[in-house]
Amino acid sequence: MQLYCIDTGVPENGDATLPLVILHGLFGSADNWRSHIKQWQDERRVIAVDLRNHGRSPHADGMQYAAMAADVVALLDELEVKRFDLLGHSMGGKVAMTLARLHPARVAHLIVADVAPVAYDHGHDDIFAAMRRVEAGRPTSRRDAAALMQEEVDDAATRQFLATNLLRGDDGIMYWRVGLDEISAGYEAIIAPPDGDRPFEGATLLIRGGASHYVPDRYRESVDAVLPNAEWQTLDGAGHWLHAEQPEAFRDAVNRFLAAS
Structure with a gap:
């Protein structure tokens, strides 16, 4: 599966900064992240991926998280990106959690946006x-x-x-x-928990929308089991598409986390 991506390349002053890999949510695409990419690309290489069956990437049967994570790893191998920071929103957050659990040495920082490692009800x-x-x-x-x-x-x-x-x-x-x-x-696989049988113990930020129902407090135990070192941050008033509703606050939270950890 040869995925499409937006790859900004390494900026002149960003050689020592790890690339930031971005994974969109259900029915999204890398294009949805262009305003954020524009802000980040001067400081670091940004690679925003179209997951299978989305954007400009090929269509294929199977929406299991292990398969989608393998697609991303294959793309990063082709780009010769060995270690990176990883950001995923919603479905992309579950792909990111799966990738981090299966390949922990490759993920320096994990940012999960408004999704928990749980099974969700039908909602689409x-x-x-x-x-x-x-x-x-x-x-x-x-x-x-x-x-x-x-x-x-x-x-x-x-x-x-x-x-x-x-x-x-x-x-x-x-x-x-x-x-x-x-x-x-593949919808049943999409609403299922992420794949992987061990926690990701690296530095993690779980950022959620205060007006979203995707990551209520009652999921804290489930989050702790998969992301034991997760820092929680809530964007008050933001819904599920928090990165689009409050772009500056979202970006500030990501920047602060990456700079501090």
Whole structure:
């Protein structure tokens, strides 16, 4: 699996700084992180990855976390990146936890954004329904696609986020660039806990949104079992997409953690 990535390369003054590898969440892509990449790239090499079935990466069966982590490791091997700081949001956070557990010597710092190492309930039925409605409706514009999605998804921000995955085909029809069939078939693996049978004992920051339900206090025991050295930080008022809702506060928390540990 040859993944696509945005790779800024090593900046002139960043030779001694480890690369920062970024893994997006479900239905996201490396493109969602461009504003953060722009801020970080002057100080360090940044590698933002499109996970399988997302963005510009290939589509393939299987959404197990061990498989997705292996995809990322293969990419980093190709780029000759041996040791790195690792940031993952939501589904990407579970990929990051899996990678850190399976290859702890390669991860210097781990940042997990608004996800816990637990199994979650089904929570994307409306999104799958909206995306299938767009497929069936064969819209010829983003406006028409948004109208179709609105029949299933009330939240405008969610519709706007999903629309980042729309492309126009040669026939003028809008289509999803994500592997929707593969993601749907692998959804049970996506909501499952991360893979790995041992804790990651390296320096870790768990940053959560204060208005998000993904990492409540009751998950602390589960987090401690997998990430025993995790520092918790809450961005008050932020929801699940905390890096987009409060970008400066999110970036400040990441920078402080990387500088201090």
